[in-house]
Amino acid sequence: MKNKFILLDRDGVINVEKNYLHRIEEFEYEKNVVSGLAKLRDLGYKFVIITNQAGIAKGFYSEEDYFKLQKFIEEDLRKKGIKIEKSYFCPHHPDGIGKYKKNCECRKPNTKNFELAIKEFEIDEKISFMIGDRVTDLIPGQKLGMKTVLVKTGYGVKNISKLKENGLDSIVADDILEFANLIEEGENQ
Numbered sequence: 001m002k003n004k005f006i007l008l009d010r011d012g013v014i015n016v017e018k019n020y021l022h023r024i025e026e027f028e029y030e031k032n033v034v035s036g037l038a039k040l041r042d043l044g045y046k047f048v049i050i051t052n053q054a055g056i057a058k059g060f061y062s063e064e065d066y067f068k069l070q071k072f073i074e075e076d077l078r079k080k081g082i083k084i085e086k087s088y089f090c091p092h093h094p095d096g097i098g099k100y101k102k103n104c105e106c107r108k109p110n111t112k113n114f115e116l117a118i119k120e121f122e123i124d125e126k127i128s129f130m131i132g133d134r135v136t137d138l139i140p141g142q143k144l145g146m147k148t149v150l151v152k153t154g155y156g157v158k159n160i161s162k163l164k165e166n167g168l169d170s171i172v173a174d175d176i177l178e179f180a181n182l183i184e185e186g187e188n189q
């Protein structure tokens with residue numbers, strides 16, 4: 001049997017969007033994240049994170065900095081009862097420096113990291129969701145047959161008008177908890 005998953009963007013979805021966040025001291029949860037993820041967990045969903053980290057490509061922080069913060073976030077969520085199965089990241093950017101300057105397949109809206117997650121966790125696209133605050137998070141999800149959710153945290157409000165022009169028929173929710181409530185209502189009907 002294949003698995004139902006919630007794929008999550010990180011910045012502006014799990015944590016408050018701060019330009020190129022990489023310091024643990026600056027990490028701050030977006031509203032209703034932990035309660036929303038707990039509800040989705042109770043509905044049987046598992047979680048992976050898929051994040052673009054162009055700050056690495058641009059030299060603002062290192063891969064090591066990224067791993068340090070990511071470990072902190074995942075351990076903190078774990079203490080709160082939320083398990084992130086795995087985080088996939090893209091350290092590249094077309095205008096990056098050195099080895100990170102690349103037109104890669106893993107930077108959203110490209111689909112490589114989604115495909116890796118689907119394969120590794122036997123994700124059933126048809127019953128899984130991608131949650132993001134930008135259309136570039138949602139495009140690869142829809143392309144691969146998932147349902148997509150734009151949350152109004154981070155850049156979400158600014159991206160609502162871009163849904164239509166990108167052919168996205170996404171659910172729009174205030175935050176992860178509101179989305180979780182929608183799913184719960186749907187299952188109880």
Ligand SMILES: [Mg+2]
Nearest residue numbers: 009011012133
């Ligand atoms: Mg984001």
Ligand SMILES: [Zn+2]
Nearest residue numbers: 090092104106
């Ligand atoms: Zn990449």
